[in-house]
Amino acid sequence: MKSRIKATLTCALGLALLLLVAIAAGAPPAGAGEPMPSVPTQSATGATEADLWHSIRQGAAGYTSLPNPRAGVLIQSDGEQWRHLRNGPVATYGTWALGGIVGALALFFLLRGRIRIDGARTGRTVERFNLVERAAHWLTAVSFIILAFTGLNLLYGRALLLPLIGAGPFAALTGWGKLAHNYLGFAFIAGIVLIFLMWVRHNLPDRTDFTWILRAGGLFAKGVHPPAKKFNAGQKVIFWSTVGGGAILGFTGIQLLFPFSFGTLADMQLYQIIHAVTALALAVIILAHIYIGSIGMEGAMAAMGSGQVEEQWAREHHSLWVAEIKGEPAPRHHHAPAE
Secondary structure, rough: OHHHHHHHHHHHHHHHHHHHHHHHOOOOOOOOOOOOOOOOOOOOOEEEEEHHHHHHHOOOOOOOOHHHHHHHHHOOOOHHHHHHHHHHHHHHHHHHHHHHHHHHHHHHHHOOOOOOOOOOOOOOEEEEOOHHHHHHHHHHHHEEEEEEEHHHHHHHHHHHHHHHHHHHHHHHHHHHHHHHHHHHHHHHHHHHHHHHHHHHHHHHOHHHHHHHHOOOHHHOOOOOOOOOOOOOOOHHHHHHHHHHHHHHHHHHHHHHHHHOOOOOOHHHHHHHHHHHHHHHHHHHHHHHHHHHHHEOOOHHHHHOOOOOEEEEHHHHHHHOHHHHHHHOOOOOOOOOOOO
């Protein structure tokens, strides 16, 4: 009897021990359901969690198994500075510059009116620009105008255009505009190269430019026409601004069109700011050029239309050039009678 009781107690004790082991193995660790206290961790190098996040905010790169090594950068804080600069000073001063030139040209037109041909018309014309020159000019001009509008949409469209036309039309317009901007950029670059090769020799500064500048090109006084060659000082400023600005836009545009092919993310942000500022400055200059070449001066539009200009117009605004192509003695000064 005693041996049977002893065997029974031994079996019961063994089962109890097995049950306790099973419960202990499946039970969660102590405090697992409670929130862990927030304490700074420390790496093997002695850096705390705060140090780690500070490094991340500074753009430190970590390890990534992705084929793109830039994916190791968790946070790029310079992006905030780029966004504030683009949406702040660049957009603000750009608005003032564009609005200022439009207002100044409108005021000039009201006060000065259209610059007319002062002398009697001869009924004869001279060729101002040939077909190749006009084609290169319009290639550059048309592509720049489209690039300007699509670029302005990228800078101002979300704030100005989106509330007016709605999200759907704005998204479609911006999408097509981006495609046009990307591809027409190459047409603009080609136009810049062509006009540089054709006209650079005519746009080198010379002493006649000083006379033209001192008389402000006769823009503010009727009957005053300082002597000028094929391009006067004002046109030379526009030429070099277009060529120089176009070179900057072409270089930065290619960097942005093929991102990370030539630089880092920080480089892309810098190129974008340079691209935007240069485009805004060039747009201001081109607006003045468009004004003078259209409603601002009588007879100027024909130069890039048919290529033929009234001889009297040519003698008043480019007297040295007319004398050169006609084999005449160079006039010292040319004053047409005032109205």
